[in-house]
Amino acid sequence: MDNLSRKNELLGEFYPTMDRFNNKTKVWIGFLVLIILIGLYALYVQISKGHEATGMRNNVVWGVYIVNFIFFVTISYSGAFISGVLHFYETPWKNALSRILEIITVLSLIIGPVFILLCIGRLDRLHYLFVYPRIQSPITWDIIAIMTDLIGCFVYLYITFIPDLALLRDYSQENDKIPNWRKRAYKFFAIGYKDTKEQRNLLDKTKRIMSAMIIALAIVAYTVLAWIFSLTLQPGWNSTIFAPYFIIAGLYSGVGLIIICMYIVRRFYKLERFINERHFIGAGVVLIIFGILFGYFTFSQYFPMWFSSKINDIDLLNKLFSLYFWQFVGANYIGVFVPVLILFFKRLRTINFITFGGVVAVLALWLNRYFIVVPTLETPYIPIQDTRQAYLFYYATWVEWALTFAGFATFCLLFTLILKFVPAIHISDIIDFERKENKAVGSTNLKENNLENA
Amino acid sequence: MLKMKKKIVFRFNLILLLSLVVSFISRTSAQGFEDYNISFDLTSLKQEDNSRLLKLEFSGTNTNDKKDVIAVVDAEVSFYNILEDQEILLGKSKTNKEGIISFIVPKSQKYLKDSDGYITVVARFEGNKVLDPQESELMFKDLFLEIVLNSEDSIRTVKVNAYTLNNDGAKEDVESLDIVIGVKGMLSKLVLDENTLEGGTYEYELPEDIHGNSMGDLTLFVKVDEHADYGNVISTTLVKDTYAINKIKPEKNKLWTDAAPIWMYVVLTILLVGVWSNYLYSIFNLIKISKLGKS
Numbered sequence: 001m002d003n004l005s006r007k008n009e010l011l012g013e014f015y016p017t018m019d020r021f022n023n024k025t026k027v028w029i030g031f032l033v034l035i036i037l038i039g040l041y042a043l044y045v046q047i048s049k050g051h052e053a054t055g056m057r058n059n060v061v062w063g064v065y066i067v068n069f070i071f072f073v074t075i076s077y078s079g080a081f082i083s084g085v086l087h088f089y090e091t092p093w094k095n096a097l098s099r100i101l102e103i104i105t106v107l108s109l110i111i112g113p114v115f116i117l118l119c120i121g122r123l124d125r126l127h128y129l130f131v132y133p134r135i136q137s138p139i140t141w142d143i144i145a146i147m148t149d150l151i152g153c154f155v156y157l158y159i160t161f162i163p164d165l166a167l168l169r170d171y172s173q174e175n176d177k178i179p180n181w182r183k184r185a186y187k188f189f190a191i192g193y194k195d196t197k198e199q200r201n202l203l204d205k206t207k208r209i210m211s212a213m214i215i216a217l218a219i220v221a222y223t224v225l226a227w228i229f230s231l232t233l234q235p236g237w238n239s240t241i242f243a244p245y246f247i248i249a250g251l252y253s254g255v256g257l258i259i260i261c262m263y264i265v266r267r268f269y270k271l272e273r274f275i276n277e278r279h280f281i282g283a284g285v286v287l288i289i290f291g292i293l294f295g296y297f298t299f300s301q302y303f304p305m306w307f308s309s310k311i312n313d314i315d316l317l318n319k320l321f322s323l324y325f326w327q328f329v330g331a332n333y334i335g336v337f338v339p340v341l342i343l344f345f346k347r348l349r350t351i352n353f354i355t356f357g358g359v360v361a362v363l364a365l366w367l368n369r370y371f372i373v374v375p376t377l378e379t380p381y382i383p384i385q386d387t388r389q390a391y392l393f394y395y396a397t398w399v400e401w402a403l404t405f406a407g408f409a410t411f412c413l414l415f416t417l418i419l420k421f422v423p424a425i426h427i428s429d430i431i432d433f434e435r436k437e438n439k440a441v442g443s444t445n446l447k448e449n450n451l452e453n454a
Numbered sequence: 455m456l457k458m459k460k461k462i463v464f465r466f467n468l469i470l471l472l473s474l475v476v477s478f479i480s481r482t483s484a485q486g487f488e489d490y491n492i493s494f495d496l497t498s499l500k501q502e503d504n505s506r507l508l509k510l511e512f513s514g515t516n517t518n519d520k521k522d523v524i525a526v527v528d529a530e531v532s533f534y535n536i537l538e539d540q541e542i543l544l545g546k547s548k549t550n551k552e553g554i555i556s557f558i559v560p561k562s563q564k565y566l567k568d569s570d571g572y573i574t575v576v577a578r579f580e581g582n583k584v585l586d587p588q589e590s591e592l593m594f595k596d597l598f599l600e601i602v603l604n605s606e607d608s609i610r611t612v613k614v615n616a617y618t619l620n621n622d623g624a625k626e627d628v629e630s631l632d633i634v635i636g637v638k639g640m641l642s643k644l645v646l647d648e649n650t651l652e653g654g655t656y657e658y659e660l661p662e663d664i665h666g667n668s669m670g671d672l673t674l675f676v677k678v679d680e681h682a683d684y685g686n687v688i689s690t691t692l693v694k695d696t697y698a699i700n701k702i703k704p705e706k707n708k709l710w711t712d713a714a715p716i717w718m719y720v721v722l723t724i725l726l727v728g729v730w731s732n733y734l735y736s737i738f739n740l741i742k743i744s745k746l747g748k749s
Contacts, residue, residue: 135718135722136714144722148726148730155736159740191747192743192748194747199747202742202743202746205739209732210732213732217729220725
């Protein structure tokens, strides 16, 4: 089969899934829009009443918003990191995963920082961060890192989209049923890419440079995010291993989310042929490695705290192992052991079980972030005088939960909509892969023939 | 006959249903504080300007979960100064969202005192459908604390005088009193000395390393905590200390100055230039790809 007919075959298979808005999709989108609308109402309540509408008070100044911020941003970094590695080393099974990874990366990086804005009491002074930046402040570093990373991720995502957009442009020109706005959009975004040798080489070179950049940026941005906490003297935060701990924790939750997205995309778009058990087991092996590393780092974080017996550290540990016992155990024990055990036994290495392991990892890591932020703030060094009793503990209000769910709903909605514009799998990469394989087979046959002739 | 019977059964059922709903509503509303231990605490603090802050905290703590503390909101509480049968209404106020009332009695208030000079203040909540009436009482003597700072040969001494006023308005020195001396910071108070004042006066030598802020302001305080006779009393005085203004030299390029250490600018510039040059190179390549497509 030649390239052109293979392209048409793949597009003929993928395009209907992008174009179709069946009842299930409509109900799904309607449900997400409803959650977002409730979130918008909560936002209105928060803006009109101020932070009084949240559970954040003088002592515990951060709550679920910052947890969501860390959660989304680290997921984005892990998506970028894994995608960068897959592209840089041209891993064969990148074709099945990289589109999902790239979308997760960009969407998380768009949604995550919105949560930090919700933490700010005086949004009218937000521009002061740019007008009067303090280069010494980790917050400034984080702003610079996130903005640089966001732009980099956009460029990277776009570069990886170009070959597929060009295929869709060509396909849509020949197909009268495709609406004109789609045709125009594909044409505009494909920037005249025709898959010539020169263009392909140039694009591959750019992709490799950007994938290397993305890996480096993800590590820098992860580290800076961890420094927001570890450069303070707060109990539980002032730790030398916080940056690598954040990187490992982020990668662990990131792989978990990738597995969940793979499962949903596979089921929803009927991509069983492209995303198969091999991919899940591969992702599962990565999950088990990061799970074990996460467990090791968690132990290394808390064991010295307990052993050194500093008063405030012990206060924090007492709080974690009394007031938050079950949640803490859920985050740091069950969240590690369940995915690791699932993948340890060969019989359990099925798509459903691996996805369950991914769900456990994601939920555990969200809780883990909660226990990094909130209990520490509930255990301050200086007991600030005249503090009201109610300010010593943090409880998220319905406003915070509504905005949290709205954030997750926005992520799902945008994910759904993007997959209505581009295919869930890199079609061009599949063709490239097959082209290279055919070439390799061809050259092997030629060599064998030559040997036989000789 | 059958119609009549049906009607009666219907009415009976309706009444039963209504009474069930009413009893459920009344039960749920009355159950609001059933599992909670109610606390109705009145405390008093004589403030720096000799006014008195009466602070009332009205809340309920779940007997099964001590973390579950709910505030009694919007409850009207009356404050009285009482002496035997006489009652003077000091004022009324409602609890806020945290179940707290901070009621300030001005320094001009004339209190009823007993023969020993004790003032009795009562906070009273009349009760409602959900909560029983509550009352909390405080007894205290009006204590006056004075702070004087003396400087001699660079030795600074804080002198504290403590006295009460008898019924004729004459000063009476306090015989013995546990006091705390310190300085006020931006967030909290730094305690310097805790000692017992004898014969109405106490002197304390201020350490050499205690200085005012960048404006030269140093706020000294002396306080009495939860004394059986005087309750909580705090007195402050603002003194000028020019040490901070004269001695502190401006620093440059430190973590805490306006301008950051030079190496930070260098590292940040290298990083940003490195990253952005790659972005620009990638964008330049995209333009090149676009041009190749056109040709």
